[in-house]
Amino acid sequence: xxxxxxxxxxxxxxxxxxxxxxxxxxxxxxxxxxxxxxxxxxxxxxxxxxxxxxxxxxxxxxxxxxxxxxxxxxxxxxxxxxxxxxxxxxxxxxxxxxxxxxxxxxxxxxxxxxxxxxxxxxxxxxxxxxxxxxxxxxxxxxxxxxxxxxxxxxxxxxxxxxxxxxxxxxxxxxxxxxxxxxxxxxxxxxxxxxxxxxxxxxxxxxxxxxxxxxxxxxxxxxxxxxxxxxxxxxxxxxxxxxxxxxxxxxxxxxxxxxxxxxxxxxxxxxxxxxxxxxxxxxxxxxxxxxxxxxxxxxxxxxxxxxxxxxxxxxxxxxxxxxxxxxxxxxxxxxxxxxxxxxxxxxxxxxxxxxxxxxxxxxxxxxxxxxxxxxxxxxxxxxxxxxxxxxxxxxxxxxxxxxxxxxxxxxxxxxxxxxxxxxxxxxxxxxxxxxxxxxxxxxxxxxxxxxxxxxxxxxxxxxxxxxxxxxxxxxxxxxxxxxxxxxxxxxxxxxxxxxxxxxxxxxxxxxxxxxxxxxxxxxxxxxxxxxxxxxxxxxxxxxxxxxxxxxxxxxxxxxxxxxxxxxxxxxxxxxxxxxxxxxxxxxxxxxxxxxxxxxxxxxxxxxxxxxxxxxxxxxxxxxxxxxxxxxxxxxxxxxxxxxxxxxxxxxxxxxxxxxxxxxxxxxxxxxxxxxx
Numbered sequence: 001x002x003x004x005x006x007x008x009x010x011x012x013x014x015x016x017x018x019x020x021x022x023x024x025x026x027x028x029x030x031x032x033x034x035x036x037x038x039x040x041x042x043x044x045x046x047x048x049x050x051x052x053x054x055x056x057x058x059x060x061x062x063x064x065x066x067x068x069x070x071x072x073x074x075x076x077x078x079x080x081x082x083x084x085x086x087x088x089x090x091x092x093x094x095x096x097x098x099x100x101x102x103x104x105x106x107x108x109x110x111x112x113x114x115x116x117x118x119x120x121x122x123x124x125x126x127x128x129x130x131x132x133x134x135x136x137x138x139x140x141x142x143x144x145x146x147x148x149x150x151x152x153x154x155x156x157x158x159x160x161x162x163x164x165x166x167x168x169x170x171x172x173x174x175x176x177x178x179x180x181x182x183x184x185x186x187x188x189x190x191x192x193x194x195x196x197x198x199x200x201x202x203x204x205x206x207x208x209x210x211x212x213x214x215x216x217x218x219x220x221x222x223x224x225x226x227x228x229x230x231x232x233x234x235x236x237x238x239x240x241x242x243x244x245x246x247x248x249x250x251x252x253x254x255x256x257x258x259x260x261x262x263x264x265x266x267x268x269x270x271x272x273x274x275x276x277x278x279x280x281x282x283x284x285x286x287x288x289x290x291x292x293x294x295x296x297x298x299x300x301x302x303x304x305x306x307x308x309x310x311x312x313x314x315x316x317x318x319x320x321x322x323x324x325x326x327x328x329x330x331x332x333x334x335x336x337x338x339x340x341x342x343x344x345x346x347x348x349x350x351x352x353x354x355x356x357x358x359x360x361x362x363x364x365x366x367x368x369x370x371x372x373x374x375x376x377x378x379x380x381x382x383x384x385x386x387x388x389x390x391x392x393x394x395x396x397x398x399x400x401x402x403x404x405x406x407x408x409x410x411x412x413x414x415x416x417x418x419x420x421x422x423x424x425x426x427x428x429x430x431x432x433x434x435x436x437x438x439x440x441x442x443x444x445x446x447x448x449x450x451x452x453x454x455x456x457x458x459x460x461x462x463x464x465x466x467x468x469x470x471x472x473x474x475x476x477x478x479x480x481x482x483x484x485x486x487x488x489x490x491x492x493x494x495x496x497x498x499x500x501x502x503x504x505x506x507x508x509x510x511x512x513x514x515x516x517x518x519x520x521x522x523x524x525x526x527x528x529x530x531x532x533x534x535x536x537x538x539x540x541x542x543x544x545x546x547x548x549x550x551x552x553x554x555x556x557x558x559x560x561x562x563x564x565x566x567x568x569x570x571x572x573x574x575x576x577x578x579x580x581x582x583x584x585x586x587x588x589x590x591x592x593x594x595x596x597x598x599x600x601x602x603x604x605x606x607x608x609x610x611x612x613x614x615x616x617x618x619x620x621x622x623x624x625x626x627x628x629x630x631x632x633x634x635x636x637x638x639x640x641x642x643x644x645x646x647x648x649x650x651x652x653x654x655x656x657x658x659x660x661x662x663x664x665x666x667x668x669x670x671x672x673x674x675x
Contacts, residue, residue, distance in 0.1 A: 023417035025442040025479035028663045030416065031470065032056040032656060035408035036063070037390045039089060039369060040382055043096045044138075046374040047072055048116070050080070050090040050099055051382075051392055053408060061657045067101055069116060072373065072380065072394060074405050080114060081121070087112075091136045091143075093200065100124070100134045100143055100200075111145050113200065124198060125205060128160035129191065133225065138282065140233025141200040142259060148191040151213040179247035180575050185618040185650030193217060195227055195238055197259050208236055208257050209264060216240040216264070218252050218276075224327050226252075228278045228287070234259050237278040237287055242266075248577040250274045251295045254287070254307070267307055268314075273300055281334040285309055286354060288317070288337055290325050296578045299461035299504075301497045304328060304339060306354055317352045321359040322496040329370040329379070338379060340367055342494035344435055345423070345465050349381070363395060363402065366467040380405070384468040386439060386475065387418040417442035418475050421466045421486075426521045429490060429510035430502065436487040436518050437464055439474045444527075451532035451674040452522045453482040454515065454555075458539030458562075460491040460503050470659070471652055472538065480667050481675070482534075485522045489514035491540075504583050507540075507598040508547045515544065519554070531556075532674045536666065538562050538614075539622060539651065543600065546630060549611060550603025557673035559666055561614040562622045562651055565630040566601035568592070573623040604633045610640035612669040614662070616649035642669065 036054035043050070049072055054065040065086040070077040081087035085104035092099055096116075103112045103121070109130040114121035125131045127147055135144040153159045166189075174187065181188050193215045196205040209216045217226030217238040226239035236257050243249045252274040255264040268275040273292035280287055287307040292300035302324040304317040317337065318325060326347065328339035335354050340347045349363040349370065368390070369382045378396040392406040421437040428434035441450060455472060457464050464486035474484050488495065489511040491503025503511055523530035534557040537545050542563020549558055564570050568588045571580045581587060584594040596602060611634060615627030627643065634641035644665050646658055653662045 023442070024415060026416045026418065026475050027479070028476070028660050029058075030412070031473060031476060031663075032058050032660070033412055034389050036065075036470075037382060037392060037406055037408055040371055040380050040392045041090050041092060042072065042371045042373055042380050043092050043116075044094060044374060045096050046377075048096075049371075049380055049392055049405065050092065050116075051406070052088050052090065053079075056656050058656050058660070061655055063656065067099065067114075070392070070405060072405070074394075074403070077406060077408075080116065089132075089134055091134055093136055094139050098200075100136050102132060102134055111143065111198070124200070124202060125196075127156050127196075127205065128163055129156070131196070131205075133227075135225070135227070135229055136200075137229045137233035138231040140229075140231070142229060142233030143198050143200060144227065144229040144236060145196055145198070145205075146193050146217070146227070147196055147205075149194050149207065150190055151192055151194075151211050154210070179577070182620045183575050184620060185616075186620075193219075195236060195257075197229075197236070206261060208259070208261065214240055214242050215246075216255070218246070224277060226276055226278075228280050229259070230280050231282060231284045237267075237280070238264075239274075239276045239278065240264075247575065248581060249295055250292070250298055250578050252276055254278055254289060267312070273297070275305075277328075279328065279330060281330050281354075282332055283334040285334060288328065288330065290328075297582050298576075298578060299459075299500055299582075301500075302326070304337065304352065315354065315357070317354065317357045318359050319357055321350075322498075324493055327368060327370055329372050331372050332374060332376045336376070338362065338370055338372065340370065342463055342465065344494050345421075345437055345463065345488065346494075347465060347467065349379075362397075365402070366465055367393075385466050386421045386437070386468065388413065389468040416475075419444060419478065421474070424485070424518075424521065426487075426514075426518050428517050429513035432490065432499070432510075432514075434487060434489060434514045434518060435495070436485050436521075437466060437474070439478045439484040439486070441478045441481050441483065446527050448527060449529040450481055450483045450527055451534065451670075452519075452525075452528045452530070453477055453484050453670065453674075454519055454522065454533070454535040455484060455486045456515065456535060456537030456541035456544045457486070457488070457492070458537070458541050459493075460489075460507070460511065460540035461493055461500050462540075463488045463492040463494050465494075471662075476663060477667070477670075480671060482670070483522065483525065483528050485518055487515055487518040489518075505585055505594055507543065507583065508551070511544070512547060512551070515548075516552070534558065534670050534674050536561070536670070540564075542614075542622070545611070546600035547598075547603075549607040549609050550600055551606065553608050555609055557670050558609050558611040559614065559669060560611060560627075560630065562616070562619055563613075563626065563630070564600070564622055565626040567595040567599040569629070570622070570626055571595065573625050575620050601629065601633075604630075604637070607634065607637065607639055610669075610673055612642050612644065612666065614644045614646075614653075614666070616646040616651065616653065618648065618650035621651045 039052040067080045111124040133146045195208045198205040257264040272295040278289045304325045323341040326340045347366040367381045371380045382390040384390040393402045419440045424436040536559035538561035542560040545560040588595040631643045
């Protein structure tokens with residue numbers, strides 16, 4: 001009897017232990033608790049890493065960002081900035097005793113400098129037009145930053161007076177004379193981005209392109225920074241589109257301007273496509289940059305090139321490499337360059353050399369924020385996956401294994417039941433093998449039947465990667481009991497440039513076939529209930545939802561977020577005209593055929609599937625008119641539908657409480673029809 005009692009006690013203790021350690025599905029409140037790690041920067045002596053850690057405050061409806069320090073070898077992190085506002089973009093001074101950063105602690109974005117071993121931060125700029133994007137020259141006291149200024153104002157006093165008059169005026173009208181008069185989520189207000197130089201000792205910042213009514217630098221796809229300062233602080237390189245056709249031309253060029261002031265000189269005028277993201281080599285001889293060959297095509301192959309400041313010659317560094325070069329970083333030898341590029345749902349690290357251009361893979365997985373450790377013995381980066389948010393890692397060369405340095409989310413993640421992404425290949429259109437990522441629900445039981453959900457990415461020249469995200473987090477959908485399939489259809493990046501280009505002019509063709517074939521696969525899984533299938537997507541993914549709705553009734557519920565509905569009106573509402581002109585081969589009045597052929601509005605009479613439509617008022621890429629037209633048609637035809645409208649969001653839903661409403665509404669809509 002005693003043995004039986006003792007056994008019972010042991011089993012009871014074990015059962016209690018299992019309950020105590022049982023993992024659970026992730027919730028939105030959990031998602032909001034995750035610390036958001038980014039912008040890792042290695043100190044000049046290689047001993048420290050500065051990084052930004054973001055913490056969501058749901059009640060305050062904002063994300064507070066602060067700068068932290070941690071030893072490169074790992075250890076206890078130390079918070080460097082505190083107080084109100086956000087503190088971002090840490091950049092080390094040459095001697096490593098101070099960090100420059102951008103702070104909004106006084107309500108406006110300005111450049112500050114803080115000693116890393118203790119002491120108060122000091123404010124370096126106080127411009128009425130604010131400051132962003134600070135860069136510290138590697139061997140100089142000069143700092144470079146951007147500010148949006150009135151080009152006809154000679155000084156900040158003029159800008160301050162004009163901004164004050166505008167704030168007090170009861171007339172808020174604008175007189176507009178050119179495109180782009182709005183971009184992404186803001187209207188141009190007569191100001192243009194200029195580059196400024198300021199000494200670390202303080203003083204009046206110098207505008208390097210005074211009087212120029214052109215953005216300098218110009219933002220462009222694939223460019224983490226559109227500007228750089230030479231190591232000795234005497235010269236600045238920046239990207240600018242000075243064609244006079246910024247709304248329909250992608251012919252950005254690189255310009256050089258002396259730090260002391262003077263005329264800007266175009267060094268890439270022979271290339272018709274975009275030249276962007278310049279970075280000086282540590283010895284100052286070269287400028288590496290990304291380059292595209294064709295004007296008007298934002299999804300052209302992003303190559304890595306180098307400009308020799310001594311000879312003026314340009315050299316290709318990624319010959320034969322068929323993926324887009326993303327972020328990159330020079331090694332201390334001024335010869336080797338490490339870069340990231342998409343590859344089959346990941347973002348590996350590659351390398352090439354100026355002396356012998358040949359691309360070689362260095363590290364797999366999904367990586368970003370590359371920083372080479374001084375001396376070239378390795379590099380630091382952030383890594384993530386669909387089961388782990390971004391954390392800082394260190395890799396020693398030549399054959400090191402990535403070692404996790406920060407552990408901001410380890411304890412929280414230990415509570416969650418998160419299934420890793422599984423790679424799936426299906427036969428698609430044009431004889432291609434189509435790659436997808438499959439995520440199963442928590443507590444997965446192969447003997448049960450689950451509803452299936454297709455998530456469709458935007459772009460269309462983008463991809464689903466095995467990387468953590470916050471807006472379309474696959475684990476959040478899986479946690480509601482869905483088997484999630486994320487398909488990289490024709491047009492997706494990471495599968496070669498030919499695959500990327502096969503979607504242009506064919507928006508509802510091969511990619512639609514790919515998605516239906518992937519849906520067939522999802523339905524064929526023994527644990528998926530094919531009578532409970534849903535699909536959701538944003539941007540191009542929203543377009544595809546609208547297209548699917550007019551062409552098949554196989555799904556029981558659809559979610560269309562920021563989706564193109566009517567191509568003709570979309571052309572007149574959007575801002576970057578190069579995009580529809582390339583994708584549909586011309587403006588609609590010149591060649592209306594493709595605009596009409598691939599317009600979901602022409603098939604609205606076929607829609608029967610219940611649909612949730614999501615849109616933000618500040619979305620100028622796919623403006624609200626697209627969603628309103630779609631929702632009006634659905635309601636008028638009696639199709640079960642709902643509109644989730646955000647007056648304070650753009651193409652993405654960023655505010656924490658809005659994000660919570662988004663997940664609640666989207667998941668609620670799917671649950672209503674699929675459970």
